[in-house]
Amino acid sequence: MKKFLAVVKHEYKKVVLKWSFLIGTLLLPFLAACFALVPFIIFSLKGEPTRIVIVDPTGKIEPRLKANLSSEKMEARARKAAEESLKDFTPSQEEQIKRGSEQIVQQFEFISYDTKGALTNDIRADLNSMIVKGEADAYLLIPEDVDSGEATFEFRSRKAGDVVVNESFRQALDDAVRSQRLADANISEDRLKELTHAVNLDSKGIDEKGVERDSGGTYVASFVIGLMIYITLAIYGQAIMGAVVEEKETRIAEILFSSARPFELMMGKLVGVGLAGLTQLGIWVASAAVIVSIIALQTDMSALIGTLPSISPLMILYFLVFFLLGFFIYASIFALIGSMVTTVQEGGQFAFPPVMLMLVSFYFSIAVMRDPNSNLSFWVSIAPFFAPITMPVRILSETPPFWQIGLSFIVNAATIAGLIWLASRVYRVGMLMYGKRATIPEVWKWIRQA
Amino acid sequence: MAEQTVTLSVRNVSKRFGDFSAVEDLSFDVRAGRVFGFLGPNGAGKTTTIRMIVGITVPDEGSVELFGQKISSALQDRIGYLPEERGLYKKMKIVDQLRYFAALKGVSAADTERKMDFWLDRMQLSDWKKKKTTDLSKGMQQKIQFISTVMHDPDLLILDEPFSGLDPINVEFLMDVISEFKTQDKTIIFSTHLMETAEKLCKDILLINKARKVISGSLREVKESYGKNLIALRATGSEAILSDRSIVAKTDVHADETIVHLNNGADPQLLLRRLIDGGAEITKFEEVEASLNDIFIDKIRGNHDNQG
Numbered sequence: 001m002k003k004f005l006a007v008v009k010h011e012y013k014k015v016v017l018k019w020s021f022l023i024g025t026l027l028l029p030f031l032a033a034c035f036a037l038v039p040f041i042i043f044s045l046k047g048e049p050t051r052i053v054i055v056d057p058t059g060k061i062e063p064r065l066k067a068n069l070s071s072e073k074m075e076a077r078a079r080k081a082a083e084e085s086l087k088d089f090t091p092s093q094e095e096q097i098k099r100g101s102e103q104i105v106q107q108f109e110f111i112s113y114d115t116k117g118a119l120t121n122d123i124r125a126d127l128n129s130m131i132v133k134g135e136a137d138a139y140l141l142i143p144e145d146v147d148s149g150e151a152t153f154e155f156r157s158r159k160a161g162d163v164v165v166n167e168s169f170r171q172a173l174d175d176a177v178r179s180q181r182l183a184d185a186n187i188s189e190d191r192l193k194e195l196t197h198a199v200n201l202d203s204k205g206i207d208e209k210g211v212e213r214d215s216g217g218t219y220v221a222s223f224v225i226g227l228m229i230y231i232t233l234a235i236y237g238q239a240i241m242g243a244v245v246e247e248k249e250t251r252i253a254e255i256l257f258s259s260a261r262p263f264e265l266m267m268g269k270l271v272g273v274g275l276a277g278l279t280q281l282g283i284w285v286a287s288a289a290v291i292v293s294i295i296a297l298q299t300d301m302s303a304l305i306g307t308l309p310s311i312s313p314l315m316i317l318y319f320l321v322f323f324l325l326g327f328f329i330y331a332s333i334f335a336l337i338g339s340m341v342t343t344v345q346e347g348g349q350f351a352f353p354p355v356m357l358m359l360v361s362f363y364f365s366i367a368v369m370r371d372p373n374s375n376l377s378f379w380v381s382i383a384p385f386f387a388p389i390t391m392p393v394r395i396l397s398e399t400p401p402f403w404q405i406g407l408s409f410i411v412n413a414a415t416i417a418g419l420i421w422l423a424s425r426v427y428r429v430g431m432l433m434y435g436k437r438a439t440i441p442e443v444w445k446w447i448r449q450a
Numbered sequence: 451m452a453e454q455t456v457t458l459s460v461r462n463v464s465k466r467f468g469d470f471s472a473v474e475d476l477s478f479d480v481r482a483g484r485v486f487g488f489l490g491p492n493g494a495g496k497t498t499t500i501r502m503i504v505g506i507t508v509p510d511e512g513s514v515e516l517f518g519q520k521i522s523s524a525l526q527d528r529i530g531y532l533p534e535e536r537g538l539y540k541k542m543k544i545v546d547q548l549r550y551f552a553a554l555k556g557v558s559a560a561d562t563e564r565k566m567d568f569w570l571d572r573m574q575l576s577d578w579k580k581k582k583t584t585d586l587s588k589g590m591q592q593k594i595q596f597i598s599t600v601m602h603d604p605d606l607l608i609l610d611e612p613f614s615g616l617d618p619i620n621v622e623f624l625m626d627v628i629s630e631f632k633t634q635d636k637t638i639i640f641s642t643h644l645m646e647t648a649e650k651l652c653k654d655i656l657l658i659n660k661a662r663k664v665i666s667g668s669l670r671e672v673k674e675s676y677g678k679n680l681i682a683l684r685a686t687g688s689e690a691i692l693s694d695r696s697i698v699a700k701t702d703v704h705a706d707e708t709i710v711h712l713n714n715g716a717d718p719q720l721l722l723r724r725l726i727d728g729g730a731e732i733t734k735f736e737e738v739e740a741s742l743n744d745i746f747i748d749k750i751r752g753n754h755d756n757q758g
Contacts, residue, residue: 003523006553014542250537255598258504258531259554261523432506434535445468 003260007268008275015239015276025280029287037294049109050157050165053127053139057115061142064176069108074101074168107165111136124154131158140173147181218397219369221311226365226393228284229323230358233388236277237330237354241347243269244338244427253431262428266335267420274327281323285316311396318405319392325412326388329419330354336423339430340438361389372398382408384415422447455482456518457606457637458503463512465498472498474661475512480606480639480654485632487652487669488641489742491750495661496641497534500608503639504531516606527556530604534611534641536595538583544570544594545579548601555602562601569597572627588615596624600631607631610641625651645743655742657749664749669742676740679712681721684734691728697721707734 015021056062067073078097115123120141127139138157145151153173159165182189247253256265333354341347364380371377372394381391381400387408394400429446430438438446458480465473473495480486490496501507502514505521516525539547545566552562570576573593578586586594592615600607609628613621628651631638642648648655649669656666665672684707692698692708697716702709712718718737725732740748 002556003554006550010550010553013546246539250540251533251535252537252539254506254533254535255531255551256554257506258529258533259526259551432501 004264004268007260007265008272011243011269011272012275014243015273016279021276021280025283028284029291032287033291037291049107050137050159050162051109051111051135052169053111053113053130053136054142055113055115055123055127055139056142057144058142058146060180061146061173061176064180065172066110068172068175069105069168071102071105073172074105077101077171104165104168108169113139128156131156146177147184153177222369222393222396223366225319225396226362226369226389228281229319229326229389229392230362230365232277232281232323233326233330234355234358236273236327237334237358238351240269240273240331241334241338241351242344243273244335244431245341245344245347248339248431248434249343251434257428257431262431263424266424266427270328270331270335270420273331274324277327278320278324281320315395315399318395321409322388322392322412325409325416328416329385329388329412330358332416332419332423336419336426339423339427340443342435342437346437357385358389361386365390365393368394369397372400378404382411384412387412456480457482457516458639459515460499460503461513461515463499463502463509463514465495465502465507465509471661473502473509476658476661476663477512478656478663478666480637482637483632483635484653485628485638485640485651487648487655488639488658489643489645489648489655489746490658490664491643494658496658497610499658500531500533500610500639500641504529504608527602528605529608530599530602530606531608532595532599532610532612534614538591538594540583543580543582544575544586547583548594548598551598552601557602565601565603566597569601573597589617589620592616593620596627600627604636606637606639608639608641611643612640613642613644613647621647645741645746649742657746659750665745672745673739673742676745679714679716679718680738680740680744681710681712681718682734682736682738683708683710683732685725685730685732688725688728688730688732691721691724691730694724697724709738 054062054065075098078101113127118126124141127136127141130136131139137159138155141154143151143153155169157166179189182192247256334351337347337350337354341350361380364376364386367374368377368381368390377390377394378400380386381394382404391405391408395405425447426443429449430443456479460476460478463473463476464471476495476499488496488499498507502509503516503521505523505526514521517528519525538544548566549562552566553559557565566579567576570579573596575590575593575597578590583591583594596612599609607628612624612628616624625647628638628640640648640651652669654666654668655672657664667675688708692701692710695713697713697720699711699713701711710721712721722732722735725735
C-alpha cells in the first residue's frame with residue numbers, strides 16, 4: 001500500500017508539475033475571466049461627465065428627457081430589465097442596480113444655452129464652435145415638429161464612441177419623445193404599455209416529475225460538458241500511454257518491477273494521473289463558479305445568467321463520477337496499448353480504436369441533447385464506453401431517474417474491472433518485452449497464460 | 451561463520467516461453483558475504499534467471515528461496531538490482547528519480563535524503579542533483595543507476611554488466627565500492643561477459659549455457675578441477691615437438707610466449723624432456739592455471755561441439 005501511494009504521488013506530480021498542465025489549467029479560467037470581467041472593469045471606470053447642450057424649440061422634450069436621466073428613473077428601468085430574468089434580488093444585487101444607475105446619471109451634465117431666437121443653422125455653427133473650444137462635449141438639436149415621423153434629432157458628440165453614455169441617452173430620449181407623442185395624441189401611456197406588451201413565450205422543459213426546468217442555455221451547456229469530458233479523456237488517455245511507453249522504452253520497468261508488483265505500478269499510474277485530471281477539472285469548475293457569481297453581481301450581465309441552466313452540486317458530483325468512470329475505462333485501454341508497443345509513434349497507430357470510441361460517444365451525446373428521453377439516449381447512456389460522455393450530457397439535458405444513473409454506473413464500473421484485469425495481464429508481460437511490437441495473438445496468449 | 455549461510459537457494463528451476471526453454475532445471479546456492487559470478491554467453495538464460503530471483507517473473511517449475519523464504523514484496527526491498535538494460539526518466543530531475551526509486555524500496559523520506567546526499571557526494575555528482583537526465587553523460591547516468599541500486603542498503607546486490615559504458619577510472623572506482631560491500635557481509639551476484647573482471651572479483655562462479663548449468667563452485671575449485679595442463683613456454687627450436695599431437699592438443703602463440711595445451715592426462719615432464727632431447731633452447735617453462743576466459747571459451751565451445 002505504501003508503494004502504491006508512492007507510485008500515485010510520483011505519477012500525480014509528474015503530470016501536475018508540467019508546464020503544459022499549469023498553462024492548460026490556469027489559462028482557460030484566466031481567459032474566461034478576461035472575457036467576463038474586463039468589460040465590467042472598463043465600464044465601471046468613471047469617465048469625465050459628458051456636458052450636453054439641449055436645444056429644444058418645443059420646450060416639451062427637454063424636461064421629460066432630464067427627468068428620464070434622473071437616478072430614480074434610471075434605477076427603475078434597470079430594475080425592470082433585470083426582473084425579466086431574475087425573480088428575486090439579493091441585497092447585493094439591489095445595491096448594484098442602485099450604484100450602476102447613479103453612476104450613469106453622474107455621466108450627464110447639462111449646460112444651459114440661450115438660442116436668442118437665432119436660426120437653426122446659426123445655432124448649429126455656434127454649438128460646433130463651443131465643442132471645438134471644449135466648452136461642451138455634445139449637443140442635441142430637437143426638431144420643431146416632434147410628432148412627425150420624419151423628425152430628425154441631431155446629436156453631435158466629441159465622445160461618439162462612449163457606448164454606455166450614448167445608449168443611455170438614446171433610450172432616455174426615445175422614452176421622452178414617445179411619451180410626448182402619446183400625450184399629444186391623447187393616449188394614456190399605461191394603456192399603451194398594456195396593449196403593446198411583448199408576447200411572453202415561456203419555453204421551459206418539463207421533466208418526468210413534472211417540474212419545470214429552464215431550457216434556454218441547457219443545450220449549450222450540455223455541449224460544453226460533453227466536449228470537455230471528451231477532450232479531457234483523450235488528453236489523459238494519451239498521457240497514460242506516453243508514460244507507460246516511456247518506462248518500457250527506457251527499461252525503467254525492469255527496475256520498477258523488481259521493487260513493486262506490476263499491478264500496484266499500473267494502478268498507481270492510473271490513479272495518479274486520474275487525480276491530476278480531477279484536479280484540473282476541479283480548478284475549472286471552481287473558477288467557473290467564481291466567474292459566474294461575479295457576473296451575477298453585474299446588472300448589465302444579469303440577463304445572461306438567467307439563461308444558464310441550474311447546475312446543482314449533485315450534478316457536479318455525477319459529472320466527476322462519470323468522468324472518473326470514463327478515465328479508468330480509456331486509461332486502462334491506453335495502458336494496455338502502451339505496454340504492447342515499443343514507441344509512442346507505434347502507440348499512436350494502435351490508439352485508433354479507443355479514440356474512435358470516444359469520438360462516437362461524443363456524437364451520441366449530441367443525439368442525447370436533442371432528445372434526452374429517446375430509446376437511443378437511454379441505451380447509449382447505459383452502455384459501456386459511451387456512458388461516461390453521454391450520461392453527463394443526459395443528466396444536464398434532462399436528469400433521468402436515479403435507477404438509470406445507477407445502472408449506468410454499475411455497467412461501466414464492471415467494464416473497468418474487466419479492462420483492468422486484461423490490462424494488468426498484458427502490462428506485466430509486455431513491459432519486459434523489448435525489441436518488437438507484440439502481435440495480437442501474442443497478447444492473447446499472455447492474457448490466457450498469466 | 452557468515453560464509454556458511456546461504457543467501458539464495460535456487461532449486462530445479464525451469465522457465466519456458468512457448469516452445470523455447472530459457473532456463474532448464476537449474477540449481478545453485480549463493481552464500482552470504484561472497485561475490486558470486488554468474489557467467490554465460492548472450493542468450494544463455496542469465497537475465498531470465500535473475501528476473502526469477504528478484505521476483506519479476508515466476509518459475510514454471512522449481513523454487514527460489516531468498517534469506518530462507520519464498521520471494522515476496524518485503525524481500526524485494528532487501529535486493530538491489532541493476533539490470534543490464536537500464537534507464538532513467540529522461541525529463542525528470544535526478545533528485546526526483548532517486549527519491550521515487552527509494553520510495554519504491556520502502557526507504558523513509560529522511561533516510562532517502564541522507565543516503566542520496568552521501569552517494570551523490572561519493573560519486574562526485576552532487577552538482578548534478580537538480581539536473582535532468584538528458585543533461586548527464588552516459589557514464590554519469592550509469593552512476594546514478596548504481597546509486598538507485600544501493601541507496602536502500604540492500605543485503606543482496608545483483609549487478610548485471612555493471613561496468614558496461616564506464617571508462618577505466620570509473621570501473622576502478624566501482625570495483626572499490628563493490629569490494630566495500632563485500633567487507634560489509636553483503637552478498638553480491640555479479641553477471642558479466644568480462645572474465646578478467648569476474649576473475650578479480652568473484653569467489654564463486656556459475657557458468658550456464660543454453661539454459662543449463664555448465665560448471666559451478668568456488669573459483670579455486672573450478673580452476674583446480676580444470677587441471678594444470680597448460681604450459682607457458684618461451685623456447686626456440688620447439689616447433690617440431692609441439693606439433694606432436696600425442697601430447698600437445700594445441701598451442702596459442704602470444705607475443706612473448708606460447709601457451710601449450712596438453713592433452714588430458716599428458717605429463718608436463720614428458721614434454722619438457724622431449725623438448726630438451728629435441729635440442730630446443732628453453733628460457734621459460736611454467737605450469738599455469740587456465741584463466742577463467744580459457745575455461746569459459748573451452749566449455750562453451752565444447753558445449754557447442756557436443757550439440758553439433
